[in-house]
Amino acid sequence: MAIREKPHAQGKVKAGDVSQRVGVEQLEARGINVQQLIDKLIDAAGAEFTTYYYYTILRVYLAGHEDYKEICEDARLEDRAHFELITPRIYELGGSIPYDIREFADRAGCPDAYLPHTDNGQHAPSQPPTAAEILEVLLEAERCAIRTWSEICDITFGKDPRTYDMASRILQEEVEHEAWFIELLSKERDGVIRPSGHFRRGVPGEAPYSKNAPFYNP
Amino acid sequence: MRCGAEEHILDAARKAGLRLPSACEQGWDLACAVRVLEGRWDNGDARRYFEADREAGFALICTAKPLSDMRVETHQRAAMQEHRRALRLPAPRGAWGEVP
Numbered sequence: 539m540a541i542r543e544k545p546h547a548q549g550k551v552k553a554g555d556v557s558q559r560v561g562v563e564q565l566e567a568r569g570i571n572v573q574q575l576i577d578k579l580i581d582a583a584g585a586e587f588t589t590y591y592y593y594t595i596l597r598v599y600l601a602g603h604e605d606y607k608e609i610c611e612d613a614r615l616e617d618r619a620h621f622e623l624i625t626p627r628i629y630e631l632g633g634s635i636p637y638d639i640r641e642f643a644d645r646a647g648c649p650d651a652y653l654p655h656t657d658n659g660q661h662a663p664s665q666p667p668t669a670a671e672i673l674e675v676l677l678e679a680e681r682c683a684i685r686t687w688s689e690i691c692d693i694t695f696g697k698d699p700r701t702y703d704m705a706s707r708i709l710q711e712e713v714e715h716e717a718w719f720i721e722l723l724s725k726e727r728d729g730v731i732r733p734s735g736h737f738r739r740g741v742p743g744e745a746p747y748s749k750n751a752p753f754y755n756p
Numbered sequence: 757m758r759c760g761a762e763e764h765i766l767d768a769a770r771k772a773g774l775r776l777p778s779a780c781e782q783g784w785d786l787a788c789a790v791r792v793l794e795g796r797w798d799n800g801d802a803r804r805y806f807e808a809d810r811e812a813g814f815a816l817i818c819t820a821k822p823l824s825d826m827r828v829e830t831h832q833r834a835a836m837q838e839h840r841r842a843l844r845l846p847a848p849r850g851a852w853g854e855v856p
Contacts, residue, residue, distance in 0.1 A: 574850065581852070645848050646847030648784060738844055
């Protein structure tokens with residue numbers, strides 16, 4: 539009886555070669571520029587990390603608006619969860635986050651979410667920021683994240699299911715965050731009700747898409 | 757194409773039916789960078805824009821308003837990233853705005 543061919547048992551990467559990654563080779567074979575993808579993921583991870591940092595400050599200046607603080611806390615912790623989700627994928631693809639956190643922050647793909655009235659983080663606020671001013675910063679940060687993750691979904695769709703799945707999960711949470719901040723800012727600043735349609739997290743920063751149904755770091 | 761004095765150039769380009777690269781749309785990630793060949797512009801709405809960028813003739817059209825008639829060369833993200841890198845100025849490294 540003839541031995542059956544097993545077409546996926548061998549490929550370009552030689553048996554035992556640990557300097558190559560089949561998980562990368564297969565993406566390149568499908569037209570992904572892996573180095574460009576890694577660069578975008580590092581920029582995006584930098585944005586999630588810096589946003590987490592700045593949201594920490596924005597949140598404490600929402601004192602007296604305890605409902606807004608709680609919602610800001612969900613977004614803050616979920617952005618941290620996104621950083622945690624992206625980083626392993628960068629290494630799987632053969633990349634690395636920068637060894638200097640300053641370089642990491644400098645290359646973030648979205649603007650620093652500075653507290654208003656600080657001259658872009660140069661000093662303590664010269665006057666107390668209003669809740670509306672803070673909500674506007676939060677909203678625009680989420681919008682940049684949506685544009686970022688939409689682009690990563692576009693370039694990985696149908697070619698890199700693992701990165702696509704990750705990007706899609708993150709995107710879904712960023713879309714929810716935008717809807718929350720539209721609802722809050724619209725009411726706070728304009729007195730207009732624009733419901734988000736959803737407003738629930740079981741525990742702070744629950745991250746229902748990126749953390750609670752994980753494919754990594756359960 | 758025509759662009760109002762209070763309009764961002766990228767918005768006007770879209771209205772004119774031009775499809776140009778962009779990503780953050782907040783004047784940060786350089787995806788929409790152009791090189792200005794003629795004319796004056798205001799990039800004051802950009803979230804990160806250096807005097808050296810202006811001196812080198814780069815504009816971020818997602819947040820730039822025209823101050824005169826302009827002639828620009830689009831798709832300059834890579835050139836502007838290189839410019840920033842040469843001056844050790846911060847910039848994202850990804851090819852943002854380039855979707856196959």
